[in-house]
Amino acid sequence: MxxxxxxxxxxxxxxxxxxxxxxxxxxxxxxxxxxxxxxxxxxxxxxxxxxxxxxxxxxxxxxxxxxxxxxxxxxxxxxxxxxxxxxxxxxxxxxxxxxxxxxxxxxxxxxxxxxxxxxxxxxxxxxxxxxxxxxxxxxxxxxxxxxxxxxxxxxxxxxDLSRYDQIAQRFTREQAEGVAFLKSGIATRNPQFNGLIDEIERVAIRSKAPMLLMGPTGAGKSFLARRIYDLKKARHQLEGRFVEINCATLHGDGAASTLFGHVKGSFTGASADRPGLLRSAHRGLLFLDEIGELGLDEQAMLLKAVEEKRFLPVGSDNEVQSDFQLIAGTNRDLGHEVAAGRFREDLYARINLWTYQLPGLADRPEDIEPNLAYLLTQFGHENGQMVRFNKEARERFMQFAVSPQAAWRGNFRDLAASVTRMAILAENGTVTEAVVAQELGRLQALWRPIATNAAHEAVDLETVLGNEVAGQLDTFDTMQLRSVIAVCRKSRSLSDAGRKLYNVSREAKAKPNDADRLKKYLARFGLEWADVC
Incomplete structure (x- = not known):
């Protein structure tokens, strides 16, 4: 200005x-x-x-x-x-x-x-x-x-910080406070995670470039993005809003409208102008979670918006401007998505300057105990009731929490839900060993079905078929196709997989051709043997 x-x-x-x-x-x-x-x-x-x-x-x-x-x-x-x-x-x-x-x-x-x-x-x-x-x-x-x-x-x-290194060292307390802020004051012990947060704090204060947070669901990407926003706003580096959207919820024509806005009459149902999330994030921070779910058209529009700070709303001939900082989140390997043609290489290069892999909870067992203490304190503040473990209960829960039996598939979401359940069931504010035993049974039951179907769940149909085709499948077809692909990946050849899949019905055929039957089944989805193995 x-x-x-x-x-x-x-x-x-x-x-x-x-x-x-x-x-x-x-x-x-x-x-x-x-x-x-x-x-x-x-x-x-x-x-x-x-x-x-x-x-x-x-x-x-x-x-x-x-x-x-x-x-x-x-x-x-x-x-x-x-x-x-x-x-x-x-x-x-x-x-x-x-x-x-x-x-x-x-x-x-x-x-x-x-x-x-x-x-x-x-x-x-x-x-x-x-x-x-x-x-x-x-x-x-x-x-x-x-x-x-x-x-x-x-x-x-x-x-220029590089010219004042001696003096800048006197400011380490404020940097430590910034790191603690990003961790919500949780005294995490994992050295790799602490080093990662320390670098994120320095980058967040000194850079306006996009950041990419990678990691499994529940690893804390959204939480960390909001803390980065709060940290930058406290330093007068951002004045606008924190705007968040999970790109997996965006589908079809509505995806571009949600992100970039539209003008009245641009499509059926567009009864009024809509600013869109990018304009809502002007002078603020936009967090696009699961950015790998965006369609290629929206990716192209986003690239222009990130590089030039301007874009065209749907149905408009006039560009609008929005000066936002972007943080993207994903649980996909975007490099693999680029190679498969499902993510634009130029957009990946633009958001890949500062990329951080957030580990899951199972990879940070030493951080479970401080997070447990934090969640109990948070529950107390929100519910006006202090809750504690007795000695035996804490020891039993921690012994299980850091063991190989604790899958923590939902990561910190699983831990937060577990603490909430135990705190609610605690009599007189004390979590007993009986409450812990009951909770461990719940957790094991929660993770058991996922473990049983692990081979099927491991088949990512969006990777095999593409986002649009996979999104159009019925639940029945989705589950069946995943099972078929899982068997194919464990088989030596098309014929071997066919024999396993048609092991009963083939006996009723005079001339069974298991490979041909499987080939025709895969062709229904536009697939060949090489596509699934």
């Missing part, structure tokens, strides 16, 4: 700004001088002060009004008893930044670091580098010759 208002935030200089009498105009005063710059109009000057400096702020504000009537001076008193106490100064500035109504769409922020104690200058640097102050540092310098009306010069400093 052009013609943004310039806003300066900085401390009053109790020494450099403190000039009295008419001779003060012959002295260089950094705060006044910044408002005197001939090529810059400061629309607002937020002057920070503490203690007894209020009178000085008033006097400096009056002088700024004389040299720059267009500048509004806003004083802010901070609770700093000792300007050289790093903890006090940092805490006061941190609270100020968190509560300040930044409007980066309409205003540019200059953080003045010429005045104030050295501790204040360091704290302003750190908070600006961390984007709690979403602006640039400004340094003012006096004129070469004192006693003139020359206001001196100023320089804007764009922070």
């Amino acid at each position: 052009k013609n943004k208002r310039t806003v300066v935030i900085g401390f009053i200089g109790t020494q450099l700004d403190n000039r009295t009498g008419t001779a003060r105009w012959e002295k260089w005063r950094p705060t006044v001088a910044l408002a005197q710059q001939p090529d810059v109009l400061v629309h607002r000057f937020d002057i920070l002060f503490s203690g007894t400096a209020g009178r000085l702020v008033h006097d400096v504000g009056a002088d700024i009004a004389k040299v720059s009537p267009e500048t509004t001076v806003v004083p802010h008193e901070l609770p700093i008893a000792d300007a050289w106490d790093f903890e006090l100064v940092y805490a006061a500035l941190f609270d100020f930044a968190r509560n300040y109504p930044f409007d980066t769409d309409r205003e540019d922020y200059w953080i003045h670091i010429t005045t104030g104690s050295h501790v204040a200058q360091i704290c302003l640097f750190l908070l600006t580098e961390a984007r709690f102050f979403p602006g640039r540092l400004v340094q003012t310098s006096p004129p070469r010759r004192q006693g003139s009306s020359d206001p001196g010069s100023f320089a804007l400093i764009d922070l």
Whole structure:
């Protein structure tokens, strides 16, 4: 946006700004001088002060009004008893930044670091580098010759973290807080997962590029995407909404309309304009879960929207704009989908800059216990009742939870549901060994049918047939075809598979041709032996 208002935030200089009498105009005063710059109009000057400096702020504000009537001076008193106490100064500035109504769409922020104690200058640097102050540092310098009306010069400093590694190390606490925030304060112990979240925190703060979160259902992709959004919004990097959609729910013509919007009359039933989710996510974050389920046409439209920030709503000849950040989620191998022609290679390349594989719960057994504690605490907050395990119950549940018998096929969804059931059944807020025994039976029963049909479930018909064809099958055909393909994959040849599949009916035929029967069955779905094996 052009013609943004310039806003300066900085401390009053109790020494450099403190000039009295008419001779003060012959002295260089950094705060006044910044408002005197001939090529810059400061629309607002937020002057920070503490203690007894209020009178000085008033006097400096009056002088700024004389040299720059267009500048509004806003004083802010901070609770700093000792300007050289790093903890006090940092805490006061941190609270100020968190509560300040930044409007980066309409205003540019200059953080003045010429005045104030050295501790204040360091704290302003750190908070600006961390984007709690979403602006640039400004340094003012006096004129070469004192006693003139020359206001001196100023320089804007764009922070480059690589040039300030020594100072950036002092900000590790805030980075650790960001990592803890992404994990909801759960003290996870898996080193690979902790390293992954640590990198995601750094990337989320420093990059606007798309991110791709991969992992099985229930691994926490949606939860992590929302936490990334909350983290970036707290740093004033996003101002819009968090918009989420599971692409597996999008089908046919409605998919493009849901994502990109449509204009009235563009198709039957389009009785009014619809903005679409991409426009709803303007200046916010769009999370497209199961992005591998999108059709090829929608993928092409999405690529243009991600690269150019503009696209055509359905039925419209006029492009619209939306500046959103994209996070995509999938439980598919998109590289394999690209090779199979079901996912666009150019879109995959565009969203594959930052790709993270979230492990399932069974791959992080050491994290089950801290997540168990977190879920119990969360249940207590939501239901107003504290729930605990007794010693024997906790030991029995944890022994099972980390054993090979615990499949955790639904990952954290299974664990959350399990904790909820036990907490509800807990008498007087205590989960007993009897409650745990009952719950373990439920979990084993939950996972048993899936284990029994594992070979059938492992057959992904969408991979074999394509999304559209697989989506048009009746449940009967789906289950039957999966069973047939599962047998084919365990057989040496077409004839071998036919003999297994027609082992009873073939006895009634004088000249059984099992291979031909199986070949014709597969042909009903446009398949050949090579397609399924």
